[in-house]
Amino acid sequence: MKPNLEHPWDLTPQQARALQNKLRKRVVLRPASRLPKLVAGVDVSVSRGPWREATSRAAVVVFDYETLEPLEVATAEMPSPFPYVPGLLSFREVPVLLLAFAKLVHKPDLVLVDGQGYAHPRRLGLASHLGIVLNLATIGCAKTRFIGTHDEPADPAGGYTDLVDLSVSPSEIIGAVVRTRDRVKPLYISAGHRMDTPTAIDHVLHCCDGYRLPEPTRRAHQCAAGKTLDELQRDWKRQSKRT
DNA sequence: GCGACAG
């Protein structure tokens, strides 16, 4: 892929928030009418230490949407461009993700992102920001709550409750809390770009294969830690046989 | 002013 690398990244937190307020107008909350052919998972890991001395590593893994067979892995590294500031995660993670996407041969129709999408103070979490920059459909798939309140979703896997922002009037449903596995902590799902919450829930559940995290996200995490495409494909064949 | 706070 060849994403637009022209985007201001060297910003103060105040400037970053202002940019989010501009970009939020571009988010499309309507999903594609047809099912995706290729789904990707992305993940970023950052080495410890002062952020100016840290290195960011990104991994993008592309799968066949139906079979979840892994087809391609792309990784990239760069100096960490931004510290971790709650609400500004995308300025820390999007730059290195763009480097990884630039190496990608396949073009996914859907991207699962580890972080919030619409469920963000300015409605522009990492998943939404990445979707805008790449012009791809994205879903925010976070392991913990950022904003919003909710009831506990019921077992079994597939159950969900609304994630509601009570700080605005009237209050607004900003995403869903989804049980992706029995008796295991739920996931916080929200629309990224070219997406809505119901469709996001369907896609996430489709991609879950017995683990809390959907397969694309799990695998991207492993690849950010060094796992290769060959190893992913061996795993897939092993399990593809058992099922 | 105080508490909360994706990764």
Add this chain to the structure above:
DNA sequence: ATCTTGTCGC
């Protein structure tokens, strides 16, 4: 995110 071993429950 990262630092880190064993351990409890399905």
